[in-house]
Amino acid sequence: MPYAGTASLYSSEYSILNDTVKKLEQRSKSAGNILTIKNETSETLRDGVVVNSENVKRISDHVSKHLKPLNNEQLGYYLAGLIDGDGHFSKAEQLVLVFSSPDAFLAYYLKKRLGYGNVKKVKDKNAYLLIISNKKGMLQVINLINGKLRKKHRFDQVVNNVLNHNKYTDQNIHFTLDSSKNWDNHWLAGFSDADASFQIKIIKRITRNKPEIRLNYQIDQKSDLLLNRIKQYLGGNIGYRKSQDTFYYGSTNFGSAKKVIEYFYQYHLQSRKHISYLRWRKVYRLIQDKEHLTEKGLSIIIKMKSLLNRHEEDTTTQDKVLTKI
Numbered sequence: 001m002p003y004a005g006t007a008s009l010y011s012s013e014y015s016i017l018n019d020t021v022k023k024l025e026q027r028s029k030s031a032g033n034i035l036t037i038k039n040e041t042s043e044t045l046r047d048g049v050v051v052n053s054e055n056v057k058r059i060s061d062h063v064s065k066h067l068k069p070l071n072n073e074q075l076g077y078y079l080a081g082l083i084d085g086d087g088h089f090s091k092a093e094q095l096v097l098v099f100s101s102p103d104a105f106l107a108y109y110l111k112k113r114l115g116y117g118n119v120k121k122v123k124d125k126n127a128y129l130l131i132i133s134n135k136k137g138m139l140q141v142i143n144l145i146n147g148k149l150r151k152k153h154r155f156d157q158v159v160n161n162v163l164n165h166n167k168y169t170d171q172n173i174h175f176t177l178d179s180s181k182n183w184d185n186h187w188l189a190g191f192s193d194a195d196a197s198f199q200i201k202i203i204k205r206i207t208r209n210k211p212e213i214r215l216n217y218q219i220d221q222k223s224d225l226l227l228n229r230i231k232q233y234l235g236g237n238i239g240y241r242k243s244q245d246t247f248y249y250g251s252t253n254f255g256s257a258k259k260v261i262e263y264f265y266q267y268h269l270q271s272r273k274h275i276s277y278l279r280w281r282k283v284y285r286l287i288q289d290k291e292h293l294t295e296k297g298l299s300i301i302i303k304m305k306s307l308l309n310r311h312e313e314d315t316t317t318q319d320k321v322l323t324k325i
Helices: 018-033 070-085 101-112 133-145 153-165 187-196 225-234 254-266 274-290 296-309 308-319
Strands: 034-037 044-046 049-051 085-091 097-099 118-121 127-132 196-205 212-222 237-241 247-250
Touching: 018 212, 044 254, 070 127, 070 187, 070 247, 085 296, 097 101, 097 254, 101 118, 101 127, 101 153, 127 187, 187 196, 187 212, 187 254, 187 274, 196 274, 196 296, 212 225, 212 254, 225 237, 225 247, 254 308, 274 296
Parallel strands: 034 196
Antiparallel strands: 044 049, 085 097, 097 127, 118 127, 196 212, 212 247, 237 247
């Protein structure tokens, strides 16, 4: 049914929108920085361009055809990841998913695929909401994601805000959490569409003529529990920002970056973040072929960096006026 009433929409239940805006701002800042560092590190220098001393393992030049989740099992894992990242099961027995304006098409795609829900542009804001409140629609979602959510907080929302309600007590659904180490599914693709960013870092050192190139796949979270599980799968490191009271996972090295690429070769991003990923992957290929040692290759990398997450940066600029809803 059409979404009705502004009271619930603009309640504190949907402060998740403000959280999404903060994520976009953090990604924009991370993507835009060119760092200048005084001290040297244990890396080698070739023709003035810094190269990490680790061996950059080859990936295929071939990019697999972009596919959407093919069946309900794949859709369920993707949707669970997306909900774990940017979803919310409210006390009004609604599922609310937040999308930046450039990804509004994804909200409409999911509405069509699920057969339920309403997409609503937030007035005067650069964001869209996919809201599912119909009982049949909620049951469709819950059955799809059953056993696939990884965040305990989101799991508790389903149980406490939806399944424990009188309207659902006749369903007798045994709802479970995914605590496995199995990443061979679309969950991380959905979670990355919500919470990850792809970064190309260009680090200038005052003792060198040319910059150092680093690739980073990053996820920010309030807790490090899920990030530690991702680290076990991909490698990399976890850090903490005291000023923001947030943890972040970073792939940090080319070995982890290769694992990221191998994952997304099979399980595809569905938002416009897929474009950023392809640019990030292209830079990896330039580095593996040592083209970053040439002026032409370096200029391509700088160009890719300027284009990376552009849709997110544009959205952030327009969304700076957002306050929580």
